Amino acid sequence: MNQPHPFDAAIHLEPQGEGHWRGHTHEAYGNMVGPFGGATAACVLAAVLAHPARQGEPIALTVNFAGPVAPGPFDVEATAARTNRSTQHWSVQMRQGTDVVVTATAVLATRRETWSAVEAGFPQAPPAETLARTPPLERVRWSSAYDMRFMQGPLKIDTPPAGEQDSVSLLWVRDEPPRALDFCSLTALCDVFFPRIFVKRASWVPIGTVSLTVYFHADAVTLAAIGTHHLLAHARAHQFRNGYFDQSAELWGPGGELLATTHQIVYYKQ
Amino acid sequence: MNQPHPFDAAIHLEPQGEGHWRGHTHEAYGNMVGPFGGATAACVLAAVLAHPARQGEPIALTVNFAGPVAPGPFDVEATAARTNRSTQHWSVQMRQGTDVVVTATAVLATRRETWSAVEAGFPQAPPAETLARTPPLERVRWSSAYDMRFMQGPLKIDTPPAGEQDSVSLLWVRDEPPRALDFCSLTALCDVFFPRIFVKRASWVPIGTVSLTVYFHADAVTLAAIGTHHLLAHARAHQFRNGYFDQSAELWGPGGELLATTHQIVYYKQ
Secondary structure, eight states, rough: OOOOOOOOOTTEEOOSTTTTEEEOOGGGGBBBSBBBBBHHHHHHHHHHHHHHTOOOEEEEEEEEEOOOOOOOOOEEEEEEEOSSSSSEEEEEEEEETEEEEEEEEEEEOOOOOOOOOOOOOOOOOGGGSOOOOOOOOOGGGGGGGGEEEEEEEOOOSSOOSSSOOOOEEEEEESSSSSSOOOHHHHHHHHHHHOOOEEEEHOOOOOOEEEEEEEEOOOOOOHHHHHHTTEEEEEEOOOOOEETEEEEEEEEEESSOOOEEEEEEEEEOOO | OOOOOOOHHHHHHHHOSSEEEEEOOOGGGGGGBOOHHHHHHHHHHHHHOOTTOSSSSEEEEEEEEOOOOOEEEEEEEEEEEOOOSSSSEEEEEEETTTTTEEEEEEEEOOOOOOOOOOOOOOOOOGGGSOOOOOOTTTTGGGGGGGEEEEOOOOOOOSSSSSOOOOOOOOEEEESSOOOOOOOOHHHHHOOOOOOOOHHHHHSOOOOEEEEEEEEESSSSHHHHHHHOOOOOEEEOOOOEEETTEEEEEEOOOOOEEEEEEEEEEEEOOO
């Protein structure tokens, strides 16, 4: 019998009555503390997409990590706050027992074809096939669930360069083992960047993402056409200040399609 | 008797019982349809900051514009979903009657001094004092509530240039009449950019912001020290595609302090 892909196991939700689901953290997506935030964010979106009242495809998702997620089961509640003709607004909470561990909002929409233009530049990069996989990090379990091929800004904690680095990373990335791209896996990929402070300071610093936002620029057909190809992923920080830094990133299809822009703000300790 | 500043009138909330407030749209912050989204977002934050259980200062705010806000009263409900030692997570709804018009989340935190670094570059710009105010737009009432001095990317709808423009704007901006900067006015200033599609296409296109996120990089003391000085504001889009475009922007103090990074996704019709 075929095993499901680990990502599908990680975002599997059991219905518990209308708008309620139960999920379970998955060891393949473990982080240094708790689960990989990208997997948690994907579970939030999975609940919205599974709701029978759902209309349209994701446009915007904001996931706030309110507290640590303990290994084990969690409950997700998704509520349609408002449904318009072409947009739908969702509020989502994830809880463990009585503790809220995630607050989130999502916007879905039915898109129509319009005048379109891409203004951001597709980064210059050699094809993914010409690069070797960058070894995953032993202490970050979820990094083994992705095939990452860095062109710029890999972690250099074991061989720290002299002086402070910038925080820019450019890499090709896909699920490992390969899995056809969809909105949930794209959401998780939006959190695949190692914390910018690890890159900038070439050291481990206690961190935790506080809030993650994803803007979806592509529809389901575009994602399906990309299938298991690598995405080109480009991230940077604007500022690290008194315990919080931000990150902005773009995820591109291999043919130069801008699939998602994504932003987060992250707590750090030192 | 002194009149309050119009912005203070626009974000004034009458307490209606714990976590509930009533506000009222203000004509000085009218938009082409409904109120200026920045004023609405500021009301969301004002409710959180006024809550007796509030701890800390804003780190992240996401405001989803779920439906049109009609001129008149509105109700705001703010709920602390989780309070940790140094962070607090809020869920907020704004309603008119039984219609949800806004869903929102906010994260507050108590910051401590840490290693800090700014990586984004402070844009080169002549001092605000050396530039003239760009005339506000007659059909956009709220634009009169700001003193904007454009260096790049003003609206050129009356004198459209040949060919497609980029969507970058760079301007100095402050409240008009002047008002000392605080978290609520900074929030509104994060939405002060005209829709990027107006800049790019030099034409009026039906639009509506769907979701706005603000990351706060400065504390109250830093904002107070800026007072009534102009902020340097820099915005761009990454992509316009099938009815939605995104915008990313930075707001800087006149001395080069990065105060906020902000992102939004906007519906457009054609």
